[in-house]
Amino acid sequence: MHKDNNAVRDEIIRRSGVNPRKCMRCGKCSATCPAYDEMEFHPHQFVYMVESGDIEPLMNSKSLYQCLTCFACVDRCPRGVEPAKLVEAVRLEVIRKQGANHLKADDIPALVTEELPQQAIVSAFRKYTK
Amino acid sequence: MQRIGVFVCWCGSNIAGTVDVEAVSEALKSEPGVVFSTNYQYMCSQAGQDIIKNAIAEHKLTGIVVCSCSPRMHEATFRKTAAAAGLNPYMVEIANIREQCSWIHKDMATGTEKAIILGKAAVAKVNLNAPLTPGESPVTKRALVIGGGIAGIQTALDIADAGFPVDIVETKPTIGGKMAQLDKTFPTLDCAACILTPKMVDVAQHENIRIFSYSEVVEVGGFVGNFDVKIKKKARYVKEDVCTGCGICTEKCPMKKAPNEFNMGMDNRPAVYIPFAQAVPKVATIDPNYCNMLKNGKCGLCAKVCTAGAIDYTQKDEIIEEKYGAIVAATGFNPISMDKFDEYAYNQSKDVITSLEFERLTNAAGPTAGKLLRPSDGEHPHTIVFVQCVGSRCAACAEKGKEYCSKICCMYTAKHAMLTRDKYPDTDVYVFYIDVRTPGKSFDEFYRRAVEEYGVHYIKGMVGKVSPEGNKLMVQASDLLANKQLHIEADLVVLAAAIEPDKSARPLATMLTASMDTNDFFTEAHPKLRPVESPTAGVFLSGTCQGPKDIPETVSQASAAAAKVIGLLAKDKLTGNPCVAHSDELMCNGCSSCERVCPYGAITYVDKEFRMPDRTTAIRRVASVNTAVCQGCGACTVACPSGAMDLNGFKNAQIMAEVDAICK
Structure with missing residues (x-):
């Protein structure tokens, strides 16, 4: 398992408040999921992949947005794992990573020119240091 | 002043390998009260015991300290030895220099130092020991x-x-x-x-x-x-x-x-x-x-x-009203209520039943005279879905079901599935399982027979939802090995409901002062070595x-x-343990703290007349310990605010003397 993946996994676990280790692999979440057929990765796989740090495929999969957040899996999980909360946490990870495509804050000073309005620099810092 | 003898055991090389036994017996010689000190290869052997007996007689010993293995091992042995030499057996103290010393140390100097300290503590305690005599009580033979x-x-x-x-x-x-309600019994x-x-x-x-x-x-x-x-x-x-x-x-x-x-x-x-x-x-x-x-x-x-x-x-x-010498709790179990498991539609459809109901449906003396018929319309079911672990193995945070494995469901479900396929070969039988647990004689063979000979479809996964539609039950489940979601049109769904202790067990445990776990199962005195006894005598x-x-x-x-x-x-009389709680009535303030903490119900309060100054008397409420019930746990001695409660053989003064000896 890759170290970076561990860091992402730990962050997702922290953010969601879910302990995927409680999962006993009964599959009731996938049995109960109304959006099952639309998904590439099903709820039980989702929990397992987060636990093993296999987050990248989840972030790139459409499955992430097929979850209706109906919470049927949360309600029926006998171990109290709350898979839907993990889905939510991974979605948030995707959103937060979106900033990574943009300018790095450290790169901005090199791009500053005389013509650039002061306000634009300030807002660029505000935006890209978050 | 006591006349104490110290006997240091080598236990072959078990103790002597890491503890300088000669140094220990030499060092303890100068402790207060010690008049004799020696060491020997095997103190528990006949020859070793003879050394103790002879020393008791020769040096007129009033107490002895044996530095040896754990008191769990040989305390009884050395007490008998002392008694045989005419010494009260409760004048014997064991310093555990094996399990708590030689076995955990590698360095001879450290081991020896600790053995001496443990020996000193035991000597300090014996100095305050008093002879104790166990009480006797009769036994009602019923x-x-x-x-x-x-x-x-x-x-x-x-x-x-x-x-x-x-x-x-x-x-x-x-x-x-x-x-009596069951049909057949596995395996x-x-x-x-x-x-x-x-x-x-x-x-x-x-x-x-x-x-x-x-x-x-x-x-x-x-x-x-x-x-x-x-x-x-x-x-x-x-x-x-x-x-x-x-x-x-x-x-x-x-x-x-x-x-x-x-x-x-x-x-x-x-x-x-x-x-x-x-x-x-x-x-x-x-x-x-x-x-x-x-x-x-x-x-x-x-x-x-x-x-x-x-x-x-x-x-x-x-x-x-009757008198008894012994009481056996055999209050049994019940399947849990299915009320919290709405997803299985137990309360919506008569054709969703528990396994115990299924037993009655297949029993010749049951409501259908043994014919497997749907409770709703009396038709023969052609597709039956069994769901395992309904309410078993649930996390406490899920707030429904039980945390434990109910143990019997895997086997009875295999039995139900097998018998159904045997009697009605035209029936499709599915069993949804999380794990199949079949430890036991001929158990796994039984389950394999259900799969291999009777063609029961065992599917790794759980049922998520059962919805009644017309006269069918739509079962939505996951097949984890095929990574598929299944939709089965079933005629009958059987839930392997978790089992829980009968509701009468909790009030009974209170009456018996017997302890229970958080699931209301009675606790045994020791999970491995005393599995059929409650801690309450x-x-x-x-x-x-x-x-x-x-x-x-x-x-x-x-x-x-x-x-x-x-x-x-079979015993005519029960010999009690003399190391029981004892209340100093003059110090007792009648606060009831000890009565509340006693796990055995051994303490009651009595009104007693006391002589007061100037030939007057006064009635005071004081604690009284039933020595036959007291197990000597010492909880009361800690709870007592006035220091009136003390434990015979383990008096506060004795424990403090040991601590002082260790810290000196």
Whole structure:
């Protein structure tokens, strides 16, 4: 398992408040999921992949947005794992990573020119240091 | 001043390998009170014990310290040695220099230093020891078994066969318990009734057994060997000794709408009823909630048709008081309620049933005379889905179900699936499982037979949802190995509901001062080495009241509990443990703190007259310890705010002397 993946996994676990280790692999979440057929990765796989740090495929999969957040899996999980909360946490990870495509804050000073309005620099810092 | 002898054991090289035993015996020579100190290769051997005996006589020793293994190992040995030499056995102290010293240290210098300190502590304690004499109490040679299921039946039969009288108290009108409701029993598939009912008859006919059916224990007092128990015999409105069990009353009773609990409420019974044909005692019982005569005085038909004249509408509850030497709890289990599992539609469809209901549906004496028919329309089901672990293995945070594995479901579901395929080969049978757990003799072979020979579809995964549609049940489930979601059109869904201890267990445990775990299972005195005894002396555990068990295990445990009871009742007198709590009445302020913390109910408060100055007297409320019940745990000595409570043999002063010796 890759170290970076561990860091992402730990962050997702922290953010969601879910302990995927409680999962006993009964599959009731996938049995109960109304959006099952639309998904590439099903709820039980989702929990397992987060636990093993296999987050990248989840972030790139459409499955992430097929979850209706109906919470049927949360309600029926006998171990109290709350898979839907993990889905939510991974979605948030995707959103937060979106900033990574943009300018790095450290790169901005090199791009500053005389013509650039002061306000634009300030807002660029505000935006890209978050 | 004591005259103390110190005996340091080498235990071969076990102690001598890491502890300089010569240095230890030399160092302890100069401790206060020590008049003799020596060491020997094996102190527990005959030669070693002779050294101790001779030294006691020669040096007129009043106390001895043996530096050796754990007191759990040889304290009893050395106490006997001391007693044989005329010394009070409670003047012996063991310094554990093996398990707590030589075995955990590698360095000789450290080991020796610690051994000397442990020896000094023991010497300091012996200096304050006083001779103790254990008390004796008589034993009432009669046992009480609470619960008349297979566990209670087996325990009672074994005790009675050993020649001791036994009473069985059963809340239902008949003994037999859950096993009487079962159809076949795994793994050999013999019929439950065929093997149980002869035992029930044995119970009924045994000269040493009395059955209090339709009765419950309402009060327990006393202590091991001398329990005083009050049993409430509920009014059954039928004279038990007159009724012949002919069943005419049950046929003629016009009120036939009472739910039949023996058939899990799947059919009805009359207001006057005999639970099943082989009931013991075979006596009718009138259900006051349904009998028109008892409710509004309008009927009395059963009294008219009873040729024996056994009906008595005026019968009242009766309290029976009896003394017992030992009590066995055998209160059994029930399946949990399915109310919190809406997803399985148990309350929406009659065709979603629990496994115990399925047993009744396949039982020849059940509501369908053994034909597997759907409860809703009486049709033969062609697709049956079994769901395992319903309410078992649930995390506490899920707030439904139980955390433990119910243990018996895997096997009975395999049995149900196999028998269904055997009788009705045109049926498709699915079993959804999380894990199949089949440890036990011939158990896994049984499960494999269901799969390989009977073609039961075992699917790794769980059912998520059952929705009734028309006369079908749409089952949505996951097949984890195929990574698919399945949709099965089923005719019958069977839920393997978790089992829980009977609701009567908790109040009973309170009466017995027996401890329970968070799931309301009785706690055993030791999970491995004393599995059939409660920590409360004289209380024993039989069957599922201690934890989930199948029939073979229950019967083994029931016989084990009986053996323990027989061992107790065979004694004429019980020798107590003299290391019990003792209250200094002059210091006791009557606050009741000790009474509240005592886990054994050994402390009571009494009003006692005390001499006061100037020839006056005063009545004060003081604690009194029942030494036969006290187990010497010491909780009271900690709770006592005035320092009146002390533990014989482990007095606060003795413990403090040990601590001082260690810290010096």
